Amino acid sequence: MRKLILIAACVFAAAALPAFAAGGAVHTIETFTNEPTNWFGPDPCVGINVTGNGIESGTVQIVEPPSGGAHVRVDLQGSVDLYQANGPGPWDPQPGAFVGTWTYEAHISDQAPPNFTGAVTGVTAGPFVLADGRTLRRQVSFHLTFAEDGLPPKVFFAHSVCSGG
Numbered sequence: 001m002r003k004l005i006l007i008a009a010c011v012f013a014a015a016a017l018p019a020f021a022a023g024g025a026v027h028t029i030e031t032f033t034n035e036p037t038n039w040f041g042p043d044p045c046v047g048i049n050v051t052g053n054g055i056e057s058g059t060v061q062i063v064e065p066p067s068g069g070a071h072v073r074v075d076l077q078g079s080v081d082l083y084q085a086n087g088p089g090p091w092d093p094q095p096g097a098f099v100g101t102w103t104y105e106a107h108i109s110d111q112a113p114p115n116f117t118g119a120v121t122g123v124t125a126g127p128f129v130l131a132d133g134r135t136l137r138r139q140v141s142f143h144l145t146f147a148e149d150g151l152p153p154k155v156f157f158a159h160s161v162c163s164g165g
Contacts, residue, residue: 024066025063025064025065025066026062026063026064027061027062027063028060028061028062028063028064029059029060029061029062030059030060030062031057031058031059031060032056032057032058032059032060032076033057034055034056034057035055035056035057036053036054036055037053037054037055037056037078037080038051038052038053038090039051039052039053039054039080039082040085040089040090040093041090042160043082043099043138043160043162044138044160044161044162045100045128045130045136045138045162046099046100046130048084048085048099049084049085050082050083050084050085050099051082051083051084051085051087051090051093051094051095052080052081052082052083052095053080053081054078054079054080054081054102055078055079055080056076056077056078056106057076057077057078058074058075058076058077058078058106059074059075059076060072060073060074061073061074067114068113068114069111069112069113069114069115069116069118070110070112071109071110071111071112072108072109072110072111072112073107073108073109073110074106074107074108074109074110074122075105075106075107076105076106077103077104077105077106078103078104078106079101079102079103079104080101080102080104081098081100081101082098082099082100082101082102083095083096083097083098083099084096084097084099097131098131099130099131100128100129100130100131101128101129102126102127102128102129102138103126103127103129104124104125104126104138105124105125105126106122106123106124106125107122107123108120108121108122109121109122112146115148115149116146116149117146117147117148118145118146119143119144119145119146119155120143120144120146121141121142121143121144122141122142123139123140123141124139124140124141125137125138125139125140126138128162134164135164136162136163136164137162137163137164138160138161138162139160139161139162139163140158140159140160141158141159141160142156142157142158142159143155143156143157144156
């Protein structure tokens with residue numbers, strides 16, 4: 001009986017340990033479904049600016065430690081029909097000829113310490129089926145390192161690649 005009580009106490013302690021170790025961190029998980037997205041920009045697969053409206057669904061996980069700041073993870077899936085952008089920018093894209101459909105997954109991580117000088121990074125990738133039936137693989141990666149409040153970012157890059165044929 002004593003052995004059973006000791007085992008039960010160990011199991012309880014092991015289950016309670018993460019709550020004590022986290023020191024009261026707040027964990028939040030949110031899901032979203034069929035949220036509209038707007039795309040505009042250069043496409044590495046076709047060499048022109050493209051635009052389109054699509055939908056995304058996914059999960060956002062947020063951990064807010066008692067020391068401040070936040071750790072955020074976003075995992076999503078989406079699809080967008082892309083068209084040649086005949087307009088001057090995202091404020092007036094003027095979609096032209098159909099270019100193709102991009103179906104993608106994205107993984108984004110945001111690390112924001114209490115002073116919020118952290119970083120956000122992400123990768124979005126998936127098959128891009130062109131209007132002529134060819135299937136390529138399109139990938140967009142980005143990273144942003146924040147400076148102190150009010151200052152421009154320390155580091156920013158975005159890179160798009162296309163493969164296949």
